Amino acid sequence: MCALSHYIERGSEGRVATTGVSLIRAHPEGMKPPRSLWVPFPLGRPLGSPDQPDFQRDVLKSALDLLETATEPTIADYPHDAPTSDDDPWACAVALAPPEPANESEALRDQLVEEIRQLAPWHAEQVKRRGRTTIGISGATVEQIEGLARLLADFATGTEPSDGEIDWKHPMPLRLKFASDDLRAFYHEAATAQPGASYPTDADLNDWLFNQTLLGTVLRQIVGRMRESDDRRVSGLVIGMIPAGFARAR
Amino acid sequence: MVRTEDMHPDMAKNLLSLPLPEIEPQPWITPKPLAESTVAIVTTAGLHAHDDRTFNPGSVEYRLIPGDIDFDDLRMSHMSVNFDRSGFQQDINTVFPLERLRELAEQGVIGGISRYHYSFMGAQPEPTRLEKTGEEIGRLLAEDGVTAAFLTPV
Numbered sequence: 414m415c416a417l418s419h420y421i422e423r424g425s426e427g428r429v430a431t432t433g434v435s436l437i438r439a440h441p442e443g444m445k446p447p448r449s450l451w452v453p454f455p456l457g458r459p460l461g462s463p464d465q466p467d468f469q470r471d472v473l474k475s476a477l478d479l480l481e482t483a484t485e486p487t488i489a490d491y492p493h494d495a496p497t498s499d500d501d502p503w504a505c506a507v508a509l510a511p512p513e514p515a516n517e518s519e520a521l522r523d524q525l526v527e528e529i530r531q532l533a534p535w536h537a538e539q540v541k542r543r544g545r546t547t548i549g550i551s552g553a554t555v556e557q558i559e560g561l562a563r564l565l566a567d568f569a570t571g572t573e574p575s576d577g578e579i580d581w582k583h584p585m586p587l588r589l590k591f592a593s594d595d596l597r598a599f600y601h602e603a604a605t606a607q608p609g610a611s612y613p614t615d616a617d618l619n620d621w622l623f624n625q626t627l628l629g630t631v632l633r634q635i636v637g638r639m640r641e642s643d644d645r646r647v648s649g650l651v652i653g654m655i656p657a658g659f660a661r662a663r
Numbered sequence: 664m665v666r667t668e669d670m671h672p673d674m675a676k677n678l679l680s681l682p683l684p685e686i687e688p689q690p691w692i693t694p695k696p697l698a699e700s701t702v703a704i705v706t707t708a709g710l711h712a713h714d715d716r717t718f719n720p721g722s723v724e725y726r727l728i729p730g731d732i733d734f735d736d737l738r739m740s741h742m743s744v745n746f747d748r749s750g751f752q753q754d755i756n757t758v759f760p761l762e763r764l765r766e767l768a769e770q771g772v773i774g775g776i777s778r779y780h781y782s783f784m785g786a787q788p789e790p791t792r793l794e795k796t797g798e799e800i801g802r803l804l805a806e807d808g809v810t811a812a813f814l815t816p817v
Binding site: 414415416417418419420421422423424425426427428429430431432433434435436437439440443444445446447455456457458459460461462463464466469470472473474476477478480481484485486543544545546547549550582583587590591594597598601602605612613614615618649650652653654655656657658 | 667670671673674677678679681683684685686687688689690691692693694696697700702705707713717719720734735737738739740742743744745746747748749750751752753754756757758760762763764766767772773783785787790791793794796797798799800801802804805809810811812813814815816817
């Protein structure tokens, strides 16, 4: 981000001034972009919190104000924390009670599909309420979400991947990464549609998905297989599968 | 409040070990007043239109995001899993504040909004590899009459 500030201004030959937000203060300190607003928010939330338009607008305006106030490379500190809920801690309203994962691909796929179907009504509710989904980077549509379970079950059990109806956007092994991201998006979107005491944080959602769902267990099995692979394209993708701190069950 | 000292040690170590190359500073640009500025968003969140290409490992390419894009058409294909995606899933403005920018334009705080916005994938192990595409974006924005860019990470 900081490098881009320099390159955009250079490429514009003085016609485009840059300002922006920074989540890691050490980065603008080291790379000295012209104008940067450091914000004390979680990674992934540079404007603060979802569904907080007044707060988001204030963050944006504070970064834009640097265009009028800064006269030399400047890092300003945003003074407010992102809004959070004061309600009770979040917990998924659907008790999934994940089974011991089956060793055989068909059976494991059926277990995953059963879990997906428990969440599907909530996901449909989310799509209805927000009018959109972020699923689709693997090539699967929401209607094809159960097809992703087949891919994951095949890989987790060491089974040759079977053909399905999904028009994949990527070959293996990248297909696994984006299929995993789409499934996690489905779980997250379903979980955040439920009427709960508060919105989950990223840590809440990761703890739920990796410690209380079958998908989390299967993703760990997959990562275990990927680590053992002699193919560096496969082992190198491990860091793109499971967030730091969740590679082991709690 | 989230700071690196509050993060998982592996994540903080990774973020703080990213190279921070010295880039020769450009001559200082004195921008137009905000009320006369045309503003574009440049994000490193790995966003793109649903039908556009995803970001693959090591990509320094950019994706074009038209200013009239429907939020339902935006997807995120960032390689890193070490950041919150639930904010984006619930409200795209948490990452890509186009609706907030429109409101500032309606209020007259900024002069206007670019017809085009741009997206890269962040967490680059070698930020200087962004030089060519970054300069290209600078040229494109300038040729389109944009006077200010709001850069946001994820």
